[in-house]
Amino acid sequence: MNAANNSASGVGLVVRGLRKSFEDQEVLKGVDFAVQPGEIFVIMGPSGSGKSVLLKHLIALETPNAGEILINSEPVSAPETAAKYRMALVFQSGALLNSLTVGENVGLYLTEHRLKTPEEIQQIVVDKLAAVGLKDVVDKMPADLSGGMKKRVAIARALVIEPQLILYDEPTSELDPLSSVVVGEEILRLNQRTGVTSVVVTHDRDLAFGVADRMAVMGDGKILIIGTPDEVNNCKDPEVQSFLHADFKRESKNKKL
Amino acid sequence: MFRNIGEIVLLFWRVLRALPHAWRQRQKVFDQFFEIGNASLLMVCVLSFFIGAVFALQTGPALAQHSLSSAVGGVVGFAIARELAPIMMAILIAGRIGSAMAAEIGSMRVYQEIDALRTMNINPIDYLVLPRVLAMVVALPMLVIFAILVGWFGGAVVANYNQQLEIPFAAFFADMKDFVVLKDVGNGVFKSFCFAIIIGVVSCHQGLTTIGGPRGIGRSVTKAVVNSIVLIVIFDYLITLLLSIFLK
Numbered sequence: 001m002n003a004a005n006n007s008a009s010g011v012g013l014v015v016r017g018l019r020k021s022f023e024d025q026e027v028l029k030g031v032d033f034a035v036q037p038g039e040i041f042v043i044m045g046p047s048g049s050g051k052s053v054l055l056k057h058l059i060a061l062e063t064p065n066a067g068e069i070l071i072n073s074e075p076v077s078a079p080e081t082a083a084k085y086r087m088a089l090v091f092q093s094g095a096l097l098n099s100l101t102v103g104e105n106v107g108l109y110l111t112e113h114r115l116k117t118p119e120e121i122q123q124i125v126v127d128k129l130a131a132v133g134l135k136d137v138v139d140k141m142p143a144d145l146s147g148g149m150k151k152r153v154a155i156a157r158a159l160v161i162e163p164q165l166i167l168y169d170e171p172t173s174e175l176d177p178l179s180s181v182v183v184g185e186e187i188l189r190l191n192q193r194t195g196v197t198s199v200v201v202t203h204d205r206d207l208a209f210g211v212a213d214r215m216a217v218m219g220d221g222k223i224l225i226i227g228t229p230d231e232v233n234n235c236k237d238p239e240v241q242s243f244l245h246a247d248f249k250r251e252s253k254n255k256k257l
Numbered sequence: 258m259f260r261n262i263g264e265i266v267l268l269f270w271r272v273l274r275a276l277p278h279a280w281r282q283r284q285k286v287f288d289q290f291f292e293i294g295n296a297s298l299l300m301v302c303v304l305s306f307f308i309g310a311v312f313a314l315q316t317g318p319a320l321a322q323h324s325l326s327s328a329v330g331g332v333v334g335f336a337i338a339r340e341l342a343p344i345m346m347a348i349l350i351a352g353r354i355g356s357a358m359a360a361e362i363g364s365m366r367v368y369q370e371i372d373a374l375r376t377m378n379i380n381p382i383d384y385l386v387l388p389r390v391l392a393m394v395v396a397l398p399m400l401v402i403f404a405i406l407v408g409w410f411g412g413a414v415v416a417n418y419n420q421q422l423e424i425p426f427a428a429f430f431a432d433m434k435d436f437v438v439l440k441d442v443g444n445g446v447f448k449s450f451c452f453a454i455i456i457g458v459v460s461c462h463q464g465l466t467t468i469g470g471p472r473g474i475g476r477s478v479t480k481a482v483v484n485s486i487v488l489i490v491i492f493d494y495l496i497t498l499l500l501s502i503f504l505k
Contacts, residue, residue, distance in 0.1 A: 056372075095368065096373075097373070098370070108379070112377070112379045
């Protein structure tokens, strides 16, 4: 893989009839959608609707019971596809290796695949961390970072791969509103700068409507609607509406009291 | 249970297939080797000294009663080299290092660090399992050689200072030299090599199959230690049987 030598450009993604069960529980019940190269595609839905499981299928961490996932018309599960296309997943927790420093985490891909000299890797690590607004954390351990900083380090680690497809799993969960805005801006900036295809799984409505070119809403293992943010917002489906406009109402509490 | 055994054998096969990548992982092998040695050397020293001492204390007076005190050195030397040092050290390392391996890899699995490695096209077998198993198969035999020497010394100390025995150091080791040959030490070292594979592969397997958060990690650690010890004892018998057939 000569990932670090090439500049990123997005790939197309097609998901057809995806089904997945864990023991007797069907989590994905036939999911179909397509993502255009360079697009930011947001998948929303309530907790337990199958979003994260779907994301793991997109990067071949899970194997479906039925259906297929194609990247530029090639099956994602094939080893040649993994070698040919660069894909990265930004985990909900960041999933930084706790035994390594931040710098070692960010440079891990290049170090393990021996794509650069140690000096070049050091420089790339500093550059990528600076790109996500983090300086002077190279030698820190992940345990010393806040949740928002961990997420940004995870994005920097994904940037090192120079991905053609980047997947974000709940990128703003556990973050304060300011950090959420920083992460949202980072997703947009990365997409505009490199043309990377982005799939964002979230239940953060502000983030979703802020970054999406198109979006899908999932419910109970199925896609309820796909469209532009406006189309989704104007959708009449009661399940979609109840998710998009669910709000805590002070009056309802007062009534009970 | 059979599924577990099948998975362990499969993991061992994958480690063998990953051996050509061992040189690339040499720094991690060295780090693990240092970790095993650093964490275990003092305990190995204390444990093996007292195993030798207590064995001399148990057998010495009984042999002396039958006018066989000249055999104490041989009996202690033979038992420690062939059986006690390899199996006791293997149990110690399973508890001390195997549990740590299962906990570390288990925690990496639970907190998606292993998934993160996969997304970067980094094979967890090459990156995590191979260095640990290799370090174990180098470190445990070395610790066992050290344990044999310290155990012999512990036996000699008791034989010398115990009032029922009072066998001088020189006589103890001269007696041992008549009984124990290099093959006996080699036998113990070979066993420890096999035990090291068991501890490394079983502990890493438990770590890689961890599910269910901190409780799952705890379960994996317990299973890693228990399964390792059970397999060590079973294989101890089988290896002893095979060696007695082929190396008469």
